[in-house]
Amino acid sequence: MSAAGRSVLAYCRPGFESECAQELAARDAELATAGFARSQRDSGFVEFVFPDTDAQARFVDSVHWRDLSFARQLLRVSARIEGLPREDRLGVLMPAIRATGRRYRDAWIEAPDNDAARELAGLCRSLNNALIAAMKREALIDPQSPWRLHVCLSDAQTAWVAEAAIATTSAWPGGIPRLRFPSAAPSRSTLKLEEALLTLLDADERERWLKPGMSGVDLGAAPGGWTWQLVRRSISVIAVDNGPMDPGLIDSGLVTHLREDGFRYRPSNPVDWLVCDMVEQPRKVAARMAEWLAGGWCRFAIFNLKLPMKKRYDEVRLCRNLVEEAVADVGKRIEWRARQLYHDREEITVFARIR
Ligand SMILES: C[S@@+](CC[C@H](N)C(=O)[O-])C[C@H]1O[C@@H](n2cnc3c(N)ncnc32)[C@H](O)[C@@H]1O
Known part of the structure; x- marks a missing residue:
């Protein structure tokens, strides 16, 4: 089995991957789920890999984003796709989404918060609109579903297909609430x-x-x-x-x-x-x-x-x-x-x- 179907993805502030990984490892040790972290400095995310899907499920059921300090979001990964073709990314993504067997309340395509994120923002936006339209055509969007689909683009060719329970995860794309500075406030703090x-x-x-x-x-x-x-x-x-x-x-x-x-x-x-x-x-x-x-x-x-x-x-x-x-x-x-x-x-x- 590839690691993708048995891992979780946590977004974090770039440069804090090690703290995010330590925090996940501490929860993993408590639960005896025998996982390990894979991360790259300044990537803005950590993958935590488990030996099998049972351990992954136990971890996801027990560890909620709200209980973590360094993770901005916590997602259960179902597939990792490399070599997304530029001319038909959806054609490759859709089978992986169908394979989850779920219907979703919403779908977000997002990029981790790193230097490449700005370049990927336009792609995420346009692909997100096309994805939702395609999912609606196949009745994969269900307003009653407790699940949200996440597609994380770590670069223009690599997609992680993942999901999150809406009730226990961050309600903001990328785990980042975009707040407007109130002009009457005396400081950006x-x-x-x-x-x-x-x-x-x-x-x-x-x-x-x-x-x-x-x-x-x-x-x-x-x-x-x-x-x-x-x-x-x-x-x-x-x-x-x-x-x-x-x-x-x-x-x-x-x-x-x-x-x-x-x-x-x-x-x-x-x-x-x-x-x-x-x-x-x-x-x-x-x-x-x-x-x-x-x-x-x-x-x-x-x-x-x-x-x-x-x-x-x-x-x-x-x-x-x-x-x-x-x-x-x-x-x-x-x-x-x-x-x-x-x-x-x-x-x-x-x-x-x-x-
Ligand atoms: C980061 S600033 C606070 C900004 C503020 N929260 C805001 O939103 O405008 C830190 C403040 O702590 C104050 N400070 C540091 N040590 C202090 C102390 N021992 N007693 C009182 N104020 C202190 C500094 O004078 C400074 O104004």
Whole structure:
């Protein structure tokens, strides 16, 4: 059997293939699915190969994209096609799609996020339209299906035919939410918190946990891109930073600016949200977050862990353990969801709350 029918494909930020592979390998070890990673630096994806389709199925059933930090998307591969003919790519793709025996709610042709992606974007678009038309003709599109078809073009001649369960995978092509910069926001960092709220929480959680009248603290707030995201949801914010805050935010009447040290500040009353984008050693930030969560000073926290070091995957595990242990010491348990967002560079963004 070729490896293609027994592997998964994970998209990631180019340069982070090794962290993505380590994360998949850790889950593989827990499940004893005996797989191994194949990846190329800067390709923007990792293939994880299993010994047989049973192991592949066990892995896909147990490991969800939401639980991974470095994978932007996780797909079950059914075929890998090389030498796609330029003049009739669909003619070769369609038999592989029929062979899956499934009908799909939707079909996306996408390219991993790497240097070649821009050149492939036009091809992906035109081929996607033709593919959907061909699938409709053969009744392979079914609005009730829980499955989405993915065709990943790693180059113009190589296609991976794959699928994803819509309920448990990223809802954005390539795993990348394309957000428009809101012109009223004081900094581009605002997109990080917007993407975090969009991808780390579901729609129901956003409605319940981000209500007008709630309160928040933003550590390392200046000039105010993250604060702006809370203020636009009518959440009042204590913005802690020695640097200047955007005057428009102060005029909103919802922001109190404190020129204090974010590693020392303590709220006089518990707040709903803590957000933190201070550029500091990740362990130091994690220890600070642990203090807030264990102390019950906030209900929810979103924070950024900068990862300029070599052993980035290990550092993330260490930070997570540190927070989990501090919270366990006071008899509580934490929920931890982390992701290297599209708008994150050498860093990840974490959502944590006491369960
Ligand atoms: C990446 S910027 C934050 C950008 C902000 N999230 C936004 O969206 O506009 C990091 C900020 O952390 C602040 N900072 C770093 N160390 C700090 C500390 N110990 N206490 C308070 N602020 C700190 C810096 O002054 C800087 O404004």
